[in-house]
């Protein structure tokens with residue numbers, strides 16, 4: 001009934017019972033498990049079923065089996081995030097850009113065979129508001145919670161109801177956990193924490209009682225704060241299957257709701273939950289008296305990044321040449337965790353290079369590591385390498401020639417572990433993105449230069465040879481062009497907003513069509529978006545065509561040296577350009593009517 005070496009579900013149960021299973025990795029979404037039998041080196045796959053109480057209770061009774069559960073991945077989130085970052089991050093015109101988000105967030109599977117996850121309690125977190133930077137608005141809102149915890153009588157005396165639950169909403173690594181710990185620290189109250197993914201353990205039927213324990217302990221220690229990270233793991237809308245153990249999860253959620261309702265008025269316990277997916281939460285969680293207040297924690301702006309860098313530079317040895325302002329300018333789209341990580345990576349590199357203090361080159365390398373991954377071996381000279389070189393030179397040359405583009409920082413064809421074959425990177429002269437003062441001229445140039453990679457491939461190798469390497473460039477182009485037409489009134493459709501901007505792009509909603517306009521208007525928008533992109537593409541092709549000889553020179557140098565920094569690149573361009581003056585192309589005039 002099954003392949004030679006495949007285990008059936010019932011055989012799996014049998015093997016667990018007889019103690020022959022060493023390790024099992026459950027994947028509820030795919031309804032499979034990877035099983036390692038005693039003495040075996042590799043894993044084998046077994047189909048499991050949605051309702052698998054036998055397996056779960058068996059595993060509970062056999063604590064020697066190592067168990068891991070892969071939480072259901074949320075790709076929609078990742079995609080939304082990626083889209084967002086790519087706009088901000090247009091500095092990288094890389095082949096197949098993949099941004100590695102701080103991997104510590106979220107999806108780490110939990111193992112409950114060895115250590116049964118419990119809630120954690122810290123009597124003093126030692127974190128204060130000064131340790132949290134760049135999210136001033138959220139801090140201000142939460143200052144109130146500190147006062148509730150410190151002096152509840154102040155509020156009860158005048159009959160004010162102290163909120164029980166508060167939801168922190170924001171992308172991974174923006175400092176939600178840090179903020180919660182700082183509230184505890186500032187108020188001088190104990191901090192209880194558990195993560196929603198640890199709640200996935202409810203799978204084995206201990207969830208509800210864990211919740212009861214947590215709240216009982218907390219009440220004994222009031223005033224105090226309970227922090228539930230990744231609440232979406234347990235608080236997803238009920239009745240939507242995330243795989244086996246649904247009932248368990250719902251029981252846990254119900255218990256959580258019961259506990260929230262069961263607070264005696266002003267018992268001195270405040271529950272803070274964090275999520276990056278408020279849209280998937282069960283509505284019951286958001287009712288009055290539960291998590292009825294939301295505070296959003298957004299990615300830091302330029303000033304925020306500067307503040308966060310200052311916090312994390314406190315205990316680092318920085319060289320005299322390091323300017324935190326410059327780093328902040330280089331890192332739009334970075335979260336607080338990314339920035340902390342950046343300084344830490346730079347410190348590690350510095351130690352490895354036996355230098356006394358962190359220097360510019362360590363910062364530079366750390367930024368690249370975080371955005372595009374580790375350097376890999378350069379490719380051997382090959383057609384592929386030439387295509388990548390032309391693609392990147394296409395981007396880089398446009399960054400240099402276009403009048404309204406931020407200058408090139410460097411162009412490289414050293415492949416990166418993040419799946420990037422090469423990239424051309426800009427350095428922002430000012431923090432336009434944060435200030436919101438992006439102009440039409442700049443946006444057009446960003447579209448043109450994003451198309452520069454594909455255009456170079458086309459100009460040099462012809463139609464048939466264009467590669468898939470431009471996929472991420474094209475995503476950037478569509479987003480920018482669409483925003484120009486629908487949000488900023490920068491097309492012939494007139495100065496009207498045709499869609500409401502969704503600032504919470506990290507929710508992945510940006511991809512959802514809005515129904516605010518008619519079918520007819522939707523067609524018009526599409527037409528204008530396409531025509532804008534088409535004109536920009538033609539513009540890119542034309543500029544590159546005119547500078548074909550220069551491109552060849554640059555590609556030869558890039559293939560030889562693997563990397564050219566902005567200054568050298570500009571020097572070479574100035575030496576060889578037909579018109580010696582750089583920054584000559586004014587696309588706004590050519591792409592005038594859209």
Ligand SMILES: Nc1ncnc2c1ncn2[C@@H]1O[C@H](COP(=O)(O)OP(=O)(O)OP(=O)(O)O)[C@@H](O)[C@H]1O
Nearest residue numbers: 105132133172173174175176177178308336337340
């Ligand atoms: N605003 C900030 N100020 C200072 N440091 C920060 C800030 N945001 C993040 N960090 C740094 O990043 C680390 C991770 O952030 P934290 O775990 O609080 O983020 P989070 O929003 O809870 O992320 P996740 O959703 O992944 O749990 C912090 O311990 C801190 O070192």
Ligand SMILES: [Zn+2]
Nearest residue numbers: 093094453473
């Ligand atoms: Zn590209």
